[in-house]
Amino acid sequence: MRAMAGLVLGLLMLGGCGETSQPAPSPTVRQAAATAPAPTPPPAAAPTPPAPAAPDDAVARFTSMSADAPGTAPSGKGPQQPKDREGAGDHPAIPRFAGAWIVKYDQKNFDQAKFYMANKTVTVEGRVTDILYQLPRENSVLEVWRNYQDFIKQNGFTPVYACEPESCAKRAELLPGDACWPGCGSADPHYYVAAYRQRDGLRASVFVRKGVEGAVQLRIVEPKAMAQGLQLVDAAGIGRDVAASGKAVLYAIQFDTDKASLRPESAPQLAAIAEWLKSGKTKALVVGHTDGNGGFAYNVDLSKRRAEAVVAALTRDHGVPAAMLTAFGNGMAAPVATNRTPEGQARNRRVEVVEMTR
Secondary structure, eight states, rough: HHHHHHHHHHHHHTTTTTTTOOOOOOOHHHHHHHSSSSOOOOOOOOOOOOOOOOOOOOGOOOEEEOHHHHSSOOTTSOOOOOOOOTTOBTTTOOOOOOOOOOEEEEEEEEEEEEEEEEEESEEEEEEEEEEEEEOOTTSSSHHHHHHHHHHHHHEEEEEEEOOOTTOOOOOOHHTTTTTOTTTTTTTSEEEEEEEEETTTEEEEEEEEESSSSEEEEEEEOOOOOOOOOOOOOHHHHHHHHHHHHEEEEEOOOBBTTTTTOOOOOGHHHHHHHHHHHHHHTTTEEEEEOOOOSSOHHHHHHHHHHHHHHHHHHHHHHOOGGGGGGGEEOTTTTSOOSSSSSSHHHHHSEEEEEEEOOO
């Protein structure tokens, strides 16, 4: 029995509890294993850069575009952004909302523009710029509107009139005379503000609307006199015109919009009238003319007050005897061009000096 138990114990020790025994390595293999270089560990993974910080608030989106070139998608922001309309650009006074692009643009060196202000429309003159931006889809019109509100308040503008969808008039009233762009509708919810900046006399309106595509329409008017290349008629020219047709038509006498106050740039033309009157000792009618905007009685009164302002300046500043002059207001009654276009209206706003032979 002892012999049998010893045999079994020996077999168990040799079998390693059922595993196949392996021969011990030779001294050569053992030495090679000891001297072989350790395998090179894989390189450590590069640390992941932190994600860029998100803007603090919506106001951070209100920029004059982005760091990327105009007409391209901002870096890492998906497909290419549509390009601005050729020849268009932002106005320096009011920038675009980031990611917006220009689809309609018009600028005139001197024109009229209308602003809606609480149940009435005010007409102003100067350098007029109209810009229509289409908005990126990821921004709500409310977000864009709030940004423009903040910009207006923080950059010296005083809001004269503002409204939101529940209280706004129809689009045709807010933007009188402006053609509706493709895809817009007068019933689309919209926001509007008209504002004035005293330091430079600039007027602006911002119209933000929701529709098939969100859009912003800017209208900006900078005070600017009509180009003086438009006929300063000297004393000799007045004499020639009167001799040929009985009157001289003068466009270089300028007034503030809807007022009878003479602008400073009218001084050279007033001096020329005075020189002509004194040289010939001619009596003359000073006749004011308006365009067709506004009522008949209003324009007759405005044109008469403007003619009286010219007579007052000639007598006060140039020594022309009052007895030589008579002021008369013709209103809109004698147009020389259509009142259906801004160009025609500009031609109709004028002063005429008419010779009185008796």
